[in-house]
Amino acid sequence: MGINIRKQHVLEAIVESHIATAEPVSSRSIARKYRLGVSSATIRNEMSDLEELGLIEQPHTSAGRIPSQSGYRYYVDRLMKNSSLTTQEKKIISSIFAQKAKAINNIIQRTIKTVTHLTDYLVLLSWPQLENAALKKIKVLPLTPDQSLMVIMTETGWVESKVIDLPSGMTPDSLERIENVLNTHFQGLTFPQISRTILHSVYDELLKQRKLLDRIMGIVEAVLQENADEGIFLGGAYNILKQPEYSDIAAVRNLMSFIEEESILRSILQKTNPTEVTVKIGKEINYDPAAKYSVVSAVYSIGGNVVGSIGLLGPMRMDYARAIAIIEYITGTLSETLSKDVLY
Amino acid sequence: MGINIRKQHVLEAIVESHIATAEPVSSRSIARKYRLGVSSATIRNEMSDLEELGLIEQPHTSAGRIPSQSGYRYYVDRLMKNSSLTTQEKKIISSIFAQKAKAINNIIQRTIKTVTHLTDYLVLLSWPQLENAALKKIKVLPLTPDQSLMVIMTETGWVESKVIDLPSGMTPDSLERIENVLNTHFQGLTFPQISRTILHSVYDELLKQRKLLDRIMGIVEAVLQENADEGIFLGGAYNILKQPEYSDIAAVRNLMSFIEEESILRSILQKTNPTEVTVKIGKEINYDPAAKYSVVSAVYSIGGNVVGSIGLLGPMRMDYARAIAIIEYITGTLSETLSKDVLY
DNA sequence: ACTTAGCACTCCTGTCATATGAGTGCTAAG
DNA sequence: CTTAGCACTCATATGACAGGAGTGCTAAGT
Known part of the structure; x- marks a missing residue:
């Protein structure tokens, strides 16, 4: 049982629909909204196969399907289409760096605030660390x-x-x-x-x-x-509460329990690949309380030297394409600005 | 209908019991736990009077009473007994300042962390502001x-x-x-x-x-x-979730919505009286979303100049006596240390 | 005049049974 | 291989109901 094109389409539909609605996705809703040219019964068969492959799962018998961790991984690696920011969004980001007062502290703070407004996820930003600097x-x-x-x-x-x-x-x-x-x-x-x-x-x-x-x-x-103790900034804790998965207090407590622990956030960001945008999904984060989250992160640099990273932490159901686009654009622009004419 | 001694005892019992349990307090539980020498019926009569005076209120007909905002105010002003920290707690606080590395940044961070562990409230700390300094x-x-x-x-x-x-x-x-x-x-x-x-x-x-x-x-x-934009630190957001009033997601959202807004926190702390520990209860905070909270705060200084303040934000039902004791002790010790031998 | 036992009344909370509906899996026909 | 049709499952919503906590009031006691 290979993953043929149609299965891919079904998986894609499930992932994207679930990302959009946070609800389990039914065969019928796929047949209706995504023109795959087959009936819901056919889609049901494909879904059954996808479940056997471990890419999707069923919360309970009479519910639709949601993507599994590997389902998201497959989606991110193979199905997801690149997204790009609107010119307006790019303008907003540029305005962070356009201001006259270019104290690094200030830029960092504004970066967090802006990204916070651009997404509904938690923004992590690691501050330049002296540790590795000569x-x-x-x-x-x-x-x-x-x-x-x-x-x-x-x-x-x-x-x-x-x-x-x-x-x-x-x-x-x-x-x-x-x-x-x-x-x-x-x-x-x-x-x-x-x-x-x-x-x-x-x-x-x-x-x-x-x-x-x-x-x-x-x-x-x-x-x-x-410089060992500090160096992590965080924004958007309120934002993330908008996500429907946090309508339950236990989830909020779980989240709060680790976002206040700087060392944990740092270790999450430290796994960022220095050459490209890194996506860690669920258990890939390798920290149990964060097993239901995903992190999209990338490093930024000053004159070629990596000095810190920015990440978005959200539910596994996060909009990866958009998150990647934002992180990519922001780290690029930030590196550029910091390398030019910053006042320390 | 004056507030005689017995009424005061009843009010005190209601406030303290409610602070301890977060539950409405019934006449019977007062008769049982606090030896007032009268039956629950008598207490019920007193409670009825206290309610008419606006010092306590009833969530619904068949529930006990909870203190009203003015009830808490009356308690804080007239009934509350001073509390003091245990020697062990004082030791913990002293250890913040005993460390060798005395960078101010560091002291501030450790102060927040320590107070966070000492209470279940949100810790606000305003950083020395350049604004008023010549x-x-x-x-x-x-x-x-x-x-x-x-x-x-x-x-x-x-x-x-x-x-x-x-x-x-x-x-x-x-x-x-x-x-x-x-x-x-x-x-x-x-x-x-x-x-x-x-x-x-x-x-x-x-x-x-x-x-x-x-x-x-x-x-x-x-x-x-x-220095206009910064200068507020915050700790214990997770702590406060332990309080039973935040088992409901709406309360958490409300809280999060304003604790991320530094300007609001700053304005809350700015009302601190420079000469004594300030207690703001509910609407006294003068900020609608915080109308169900209380703030206990005091300033700290360097060589006699007020440079910032520390506050504890908690539910109206907070343990005022303890909060005051902690704030008093910490600002005293902090001022002393900062005035002595700090490295900037 | 104050206190208190007793009791009716209110209203919240939890439980249970039931109905509803969404969604699947399977079967058999196209 | 696809799909219509249908039985089956299970979460969710609803309403009825009992239980219990607590009050307010009345009437009797001190």
């Missing part, structure tokens, strides 16, 4: 007699700065010396590579400035920690 | 030949820094000149006070550095915008 330079800049600004720059163009209080009796000279030592030891390394050993050798070399060094190390640690 | 200094520090770091410091100790690309042919001298002009014009002003007029006079004075100035103004604008 350090380019550390600067300790004098601000006032007793305060300095420590600036940490990475190869990807990321800049983090923190104010530190200086111990009394600190000369500009010794500050410069510290700066030099730090740069010599840390340059080119990623944060996780700055090991205890390296820290110790720095300590040895700057034994006299122990006190200040402690503060600086505290900051490095803090920056590290911040 | 500018102390603007610095433009050379980083690389074609990049500078612009640092904006406020009187409250807040520091914001951004990298800007320099137009070619920029000398350290002209940078310094710009810095001086900016400081002369902006120092001591709050962001909203930097008006078009002032901006124009700066433009006039620095006509030659038009290009760079445009960028700098872009940044000032961006910082302004960021």
Whole structure:
């Protein structure tokens, strides 16, 4: 029993109808709405075969069929037609990036908000992570007699700065010396590579400035920690409640239980393929509480370096074609903008 | 018909029982659980009076009573006994601030998380706002030949820094000149006070550095915008779903519809009284969709300057005594810590 | 005058039986 | 191979009904 053209048409009809209505799809409704030129009885036979193949399933005997996880997978891989955004939608997205104030923070926030309005799904956005970025330079800049600004720059163009209080009796000279030592030891390394050993050798070399060094190390640690703990934004939690599958409180609780856990969202996004839009369906997400969801995601980059990703999380029944179109367009435009002229 | 002692006891019993169980409270259950020394019939008479006074109400004829908004208000103002945290809870809170890495961001995040675990309510935290802070200094520090770091410091100790690309042919001298002009014009002003007029006079004075100035103004604008748009954090959305009132999807939708709107949360917190813990009950919040909620909030400060506030949003039926104790303790400790030795 | 036992009354909630209708699977004829 | 026809299944809606919680009122007790 192969999957002939007609079976494909039937499967396609089932998937698309179910995506549109959230209801099980009956043979009769397919015969009516999709002109396949056969009667409902024939479609019933095909459906019976599709069920045996595991592509669709029946919630109960006297209900229509809904696509199974593999049904969606088959649809996404082989049946789905590309969708593209309307010019108006593209305009809306462009307007995110057209604004004058181009602080990265701002762009990210507006990106989330816009995508949120464009879909009824949950928008996940992972923030540029320092973790994989190599350090380019550390600067300790004098601000006032007793305060300095420590600036940490990475190869990807990321800049983090923190104010530190200086111990009394600190000369500009010794500050410069510290700066030099730090740069010599840390340059080119990623944060996780700055090991205890390296820290110790720095300590040895700057034994006299122990006190200040402690503060600086505290900051490095803090920056590290911040960038390990943060970096996921989320929008559209309200949106997703519009979907009929969340008219039941248990589903909402289940959803809420994991969207507040940043580490989980991060791990979901981390599986994004860096070269193309990734679609994870149901158990493919590999996280039990999300087994009834799907994620469409893609990475974005600054000057060729992947810095984060954007994903849409929705019910398995999500409109994949549209989600893919949106994600594709937004990551493209975002990468382009970030690579051009962003203020950090 | 005055509110005699016994009526107060009955009201107190009703409020506390309803807070504990979320169920309407019957005369009989009061007679049983609270030793008032009278029968349920007597309590019924008192309840009838309390209802006429508008302090309690009846969901339907054959149900018990629940406190009305004014009932809660009366309870909070006159009947409620102060609650205090256990030493263990205080320890948990202290541990937020005990950690070495004291980046403000980090402290804020951990504060939210901790309070989230301590209660079943939604935690709102407003981030230090630049809006009311006077500018102390603007610095433009050379980083690389074609990049500078612009640092904006406020009187409250807040520091914001951004990298800007320099137009070619920029000398350290002209940078310094710009810095001086900016400081002369902006120092001591709050962001909203930097008006078009002032901006124009700066433009006039620095006509030659038009290009760079445009960028700098872009940044000032961006910082302004960021700090108008951001600054609310939220935690515990999942928590609040544990409350029995949210076993109904409509209530959840209602809640979600406004907790995603930062401007609304901000306006809710903005009503916080700067000198004491504020309790807003139901319609007192003055925002229709939140008419069934209550908010307990207080401000926190850095060195005496109010910089933000923390609030707990829960059903009207929330445990006010506990909420107040938590908010009081956390804002106190937070202010203290932030005023001491925080890295920005 | 206040308290309280007793009882009628209200109204919510859960259960059960029944009817309805959508949808399938199968059979037999085209 | 297709399809009309029909029996069968099962979710859902409806209404009747009982049970129970709680009140309000009355009348008797203190």
